[in-house]
Amino acid sequence: MSAPLLSIQKLEAAYGQIVALKGVDLDIMPGEIVTVIGGNGAGKSTTMMSVFGRPRASAGKIIFDGQDITHKPAHEIARMGLAQSPEGRRIFPRMSVLENLQMGASVDGMAHFQADLERMFDIFPRLKERIDQRGGTLSGGEQQMLAIARALMSRPRLLMLDEPSLGLAPLVVKQIFDVIADLNRNDGLSVFLVEQNAFHALKLAHRGYVMVNGQITLSGTGRDLLANPQVRAAYLEGAH
Amino acid sequence: MSPSMSITRALREAGFAGLVAAGLAFPILTLGTEMDQSNRLVLEQRWSWMAIAAGLVFVGRFLVLAFARKPARAAPHTGARVLSPALAAALPRAGVIALFLFPMVMLFWLGPQGSLKWINNYGVQILIYVMLGWGLNIVVGLAGLLDLGYVAFYAVGAYTYALLSTHFGLSFWICLPLAGLMAASWGAMLGFPVLRLRGDYLAIVTLAFGEIVSAVLTNWSDFSNGKAGIMSIPRITFFGLPFNANENGFAATFGLEFQAIHRTIFLFYLILALALITHVVTLRLRALPVGRAWEALREDEIACRSLGINTVNTKLTAFALGAMFAGFAGSFFAVRQGFVNPDSFTFMESATILAIVVLGGMGSQLGVALAAVVMVGGTEVLRELTFLKQIFGSSFDPSLYRMLLFGLAMVVMMIWRPRGLISSRAPSVFLAQKKSVSGTHVQEGHG
Numbered sequence: 001m002s003a004p005l006l007s008i009q010k011l012e013a014a015y016g017q018i019v020a021l022k023g024v025d026l027d028i029m030p031g032e033i034v035t036v037i038g039g040n041g042a043g044k045s046t047t048m049m050s051v052f053g054r055p056r057a058s059a060g061k062i063i064f065d066g067q068d069i070t071h072k073p074a075h076e077i078a079r080m081g082l083a084q085s086p087e088g089r090r091i092f093p094r095m096s097v098l099e100n101l102q103m104g105a106s107v108d109g110m111a112h113f114q115a116d117l118e119r120m121f122d123i124f125p126r127l128k129e130r131i132d133q134r135g136g137t138l139s140g141g142e143q144q145m146l147a148i149a150r151a152l153m154s155r156p157r158l159l160m161l162d163e164p165s166l167g168l169a170p171l172v173v174k175q176i177f178d179v180i181a182d183l184n185r186n187d188g189l190s191v192f193l194v195e196q197n198a199f200h201a202l203k204l205a206h207r208g209y210v211m212v213n214g215q216i217t218l219s220g221t222g223r224d225l226l227a228n229p230q231v232r233a234a235y236l237e238g239a240h
Numbered sequence: 241m242s243p244s245m246s247i248t249r250a251l252r253e254a255g256f257a258g259l260v261a262a263g264l265a266f267p268i269l270t271l272g273t274e275m276d277q278s279n280r281l282v283l284e285q286r287w288s289w290m291a292i293a294a295g296l297v298f299v300g301r302f303l304v305l306a307f308a309r310k311p312a313r314a315a316p317h318t319g320a321r322v323l324s325p326a327l328a329a330a331l332p333r334a335g336v337i338a339l340f341l342f343p344m345v346m347l348f349w350l351g352p353q354g355s356l357k358w359i360n361n362y363g364v365q366i367l368i369y370v371m372l373g374w375g376l377n378i379v380v381g382l383a384g385l386l387d388l389g390y391v392a393f394y395a396v397g398a399y400t401y402a403l404l405s406t407h408f409g410l411s412f413w414i415c416l417p418l419a420g421l422m423a424a425s426w427g428a429m430l431g432f433p434v435l436r437l438r439g440d441y442l443a444i445v446t447l448a449f450g451e452i453v454s455a456v457l458t459n460w461s462d463f464s465n466g467k468a469g470i471m472s473i474p475r476i477t478f479f480g481l482p483f484n485a486n487e488n489g490f491a492a493t494f495g496l497e498f499q500a501i502h503r504t505i506f507l508f509y510l511i512l513a514l515a516l517i518t519h520v521v522t523l524r525l526r527a528l529p530v531g532r533a534w535e536a537l538r539e540d541e542i543a544c545r546s547l548g549i550n551t552v553n554t555k556l557t558a559f560a561l562g563a564m565f566a567g568f569a570g571s572f573f574a575v576r577q578g579f580v581n582p583d584s585f586t587f588m589e590s591a592t593i594l595a596i597v598v599l600g601g602m603g604s605q606l607g608v609a610l611a612a613v614v615m616v617g618g619t620e621v622l623r624e625l626t627f628l629k630q631i632f633g634s635s636f637d638p639s640l641y642r643m644l645l646f647g648l649a650m651v652v653m654m655i656w657r658p659r660g661l662i663s664s665r666a667p668s669v670f671l672a673q674k675k676s677v678s679g680t681h682v683q684e685g686h687g
Binding site for chain 1: 529532533535536539540542543544545546547548549550551552665667668669
């Protein structure tokens with residue numbers, strides 16, 4: 001088996017006195033969609049954010065593509081081919097859709113901006129209609145599309161999505177998850193997905209991890225976890 | 241639109257407002273102290289002042305309530321602009337042409353004596369603040385870093401020229417870039433410790449920075465000659481030709497009759513050029529990655545980091561560039577005045593410049609220029625209102641009421657244009673058509 005693209009090893013992180021991660025181990029193979037599910041405050045987002053150094057890992061290692069990135073500054077990590085669509089979308093509200101996409105491409109100096117822009121229009125036709133509009137005037141779903149497109153503009157090898165379904169209508173969630181599946185199938189994009197929406201996330205992902213209280217308690221293929229009675233009881237019953 | 245309210249109700253509410261005004265005016269306006277012959281303070285009662293204030297508030301409030309339609313609170317105003325887009329596009333060009341012609345027109349119209357006041361007090365003075373506003377606009381308007389100590393860099397620029405020219409005899413044209421460089425490095429120096437700060441905390445530290453610079457200039461007498469300041473700073477030359485009556489002076493070289501206005505006109509064109517350079521550089525940078533990164537940083541720092549933008553460099557360049565333009569303006573100030581002391585670089589100056597940026601609409605170049613005209617020009621206009629002395633007595637000095645103008649401008653803006661004179665932001669790039677969406681569509685305080 002080949003080496004993992006992203007490997008998180010015994011990761012610990014804290015917000016001041018509050019320990020958020022207590023030794024998290026997680027691997028993402030090239031071409032895989034991996035999801036972390038869990039309740040509020042389990043440490044899912046913290047795991048993802050600490051890959052980019054906020055909060056910094058207090059112990060453990062983060063290895064991307066064979067290189068230790070635990071103590072690298074965020075902009076260098078992004079340059080290595082890691083892109084993140086942060087929780088709550090965080091698009092730039094006063095800047096136009098096009099400018100938002102430009103910001104995503106700034107890591108590689110806008111080398112293939114035009115080609116990538118066309119590709120984003122193919123994936124998200126809605127963005128083409130809205131291209132000169134202010135980011136803040138888009139609907140929630142469109143903003144999420146923009147956030148994903150913006151992350152994709154840097155041609156990442158690993159796309160990290162933090163709660164892409166947050167606050168979106170079920171139909172839009174399905175749309176967005178279909179896009180993620182397509183990107184993975186057609187382009188071999190590896191995806192690291194953090195989700196509250198366990199049902200959709202596990203259906204989409206090849207493998208999943210269940211996180212409780214800053215620790216991984218269960219892991220397995222998406223299908224196994226969907227069938228797991230514990231997971232069903234905790235995260236799926238009545239959830240969809 | 242709801243119709244205006246009934247006359248009786250308006251009278252009642254206006255009466256209440258008048259009472260409040262009277263109450264407020266009593267300690268401020270009615271009671272005053274005067275020095276008598278033997279240098280004692282005597283309490284003076286000016287009931288007529290209170291009556292005038294209360295009467296003005298009563299009448300004004302009544303008119304607003306009875307006849308003006310209600311401020312559109314029910315239907316938040318949908319970005320109605322003061323300026324139509326066509327006018328907004330034509331205005332800058334017309335403005336630049338008008339500014340180029342301004343000194344000449346004034347000279348021919350009012351003659352060399354009469355035009356001096358207009359070119360100096362209005363032209364040069366306003367343009368200094370336009371330039372400072374544009375410089376601060378990079379830091380506050382574009383990068384979103386609230387800087388309350390901007391005047392420190394203005395001071396650095398002024399003292400750089402003052403000290404280098406008096407101690408080492410360096411000319412203005414050598415000192416100008418040095419002053420910019422010096423201020424920029426001080427900007428970066430301030431930038432480093434405040435990299436992690438945002439919002440209120442950043443504001444406090446920058447405020448302290450401004451105070452520290454002014455305190456050092458006041459107290460380090462060996463270096464800056466303290467409160468007394470630095471005098472007889474060499475005046476501006478026309479690229480080496482002094483503006484004096486000598487035979488190698490500017491006037492004699494060009495076969496003109498010597499007049500003091502020549503220097504003022506040259507200063508006018510100099511500050512105009514400096515301000516336009518500030519403007520053009522800002523416009524260019526906005527279309528470049530670094531300018532876009534500034535704006536993105538203002539919008540969302542976390543998103544910036546996750547997109548691989550080097551936030552450290554982005555902040556430092558914003559601080560350094562903003563400071564650089566203040567440094568240029570500072571050395572211009574020193575060469576214009578021929579004298580600098582710490583009194584010119586108080587917090588009041590920072591506040592004025594910040595008010596210009598905020599009133600103009602953060603990030604809008606045209607708005608900042610308009611706000612500078614209103615704020616600085618307004619102060620100058622106050623000096624002109626000498627007829628008020630006939631109403632309020634000969635001891636009334638209208639220019640002391642500039643703070644009132646500040647306050648009034650702020651209140652009026654907060655009611656009618658809470659995002660500044662020009663609140664729409666034109667994108668730096670566009671595909672289909674240029675759309676500038678007004679700020680009202682985005683949540684308050686988030687854009």
